[in-house]
Amino acid sequence: MTSPTPPTEPTYADRTFRSSAGMVGGVLLLLMVGWLGVDALIRGDGRVPWLALAGLLTAVPLIVAFTLRPVVFANDRRIKIRNPFRTITMPWTAVADLRAGYSSELFTEDGTTYQLWAVPVSMRQRKKAVRQQSQRSLDDPYDRTSVHADVRDTTSRMAAADQTMADLRELVERAKAGAGPGESSKSAATSEPSASLVSVRWAYELIAPAVVGAVALVVLLATG
Template identity: 70%
Template sequence: MTSPTPPAEPTYADRTYRSPAGLVGGVLLLLLVGWIGGDAVFRGSGRTPWLALAGLVTVVPLIVAFMLRPAVFANDRRIRIRNPFRTITVPWTAVANVRAGYSSELFTQDGTKFQLWAVPVSLRQRKKAARQKPPKAQDDRHGRRSVQADVRNANARMGEADQTVRDLREMAEGAGDGGADGAGAVVVRWAYELIAPAVAGAVALVVLFAVG
């Protein structure tokens, strides 16, 4: 007699938060660096091709790390923060607070702070949103205010990063109220696939300059 197959663990769709400006800037910077560095590698003379190659090995992983890699993935169970050199997975029940000051930050129950690189805070955008005149709430004939209008009023006075942080905070509070099973420990994984080539390229640059 075969044992019954255990039910599959339910999957939860992730909400993804990234910086569009960072993605566009990263792609353009990669194209520029690739064009300049590639030209030096194939057309340079003497030590120039080697210096250009070592520079590319150093710079390209850094551009990917700081501009293309950052992202935040959140579902009903946990939040996964992909920063330049680390990926931090935190169950919602281990989250104490999510806030946006001069940067977006997550605090765990033990007081550890993690910065959300994918949710940059723009003080200029925040001030612009605060200056916007919120849409006038419409009352019905019974004198009740429109819920949709209240939501629009709140969103009109918030910057993009503040809205994202508010969404994440609501997800954390929902998990804390028993809305999700988020038991587990905080897991941190280093992005050695980016750290190793950047360090190797930097070492090669130092050696090339030293022997030159």
């Protein structure tokens, strides 16, 4: 007699938030550094190829870490923040707030703050959005919608970072509203403290080669 198959947990599709400008800049930097480094490796004399190799070993992981790696994955259950050198995963019930000031930040219930590198704040975009809102108020002081206005065009008057944070806050509110009375988001009401719900993994695959390259570069320059 076979035992019953346990029910599988439902899967939730991730929404992805990242900086397209950062990715483009990262690819361009990698191309430039790769071109200069490979050229120095092939044509350099004496210690130049070794310096180029150490420089590449230092620069490439750092460029990848700060431009291509940052991303935020979010679904109905949890958020995963992939920053340059670590990945933070936590359920929405451990999140207290999300704010975008000069940078995008997530605050947990136990008071810890995490930066969202994948959601950079552009003050230029924010000022432009404020100007658009002000112009709309001047054009329509009594808040009457013109027959030619596009009522769907509400997010265009928000900066990209502010819109992303608004989307994430909506996921937080939805998750906490769906939690029952026995699933309070406050750590005092749960059997586990908030800190135990947060998983942090360091990106040693980027840290190690960058450190090795930096040490080699310092040694080569010091002994030159």
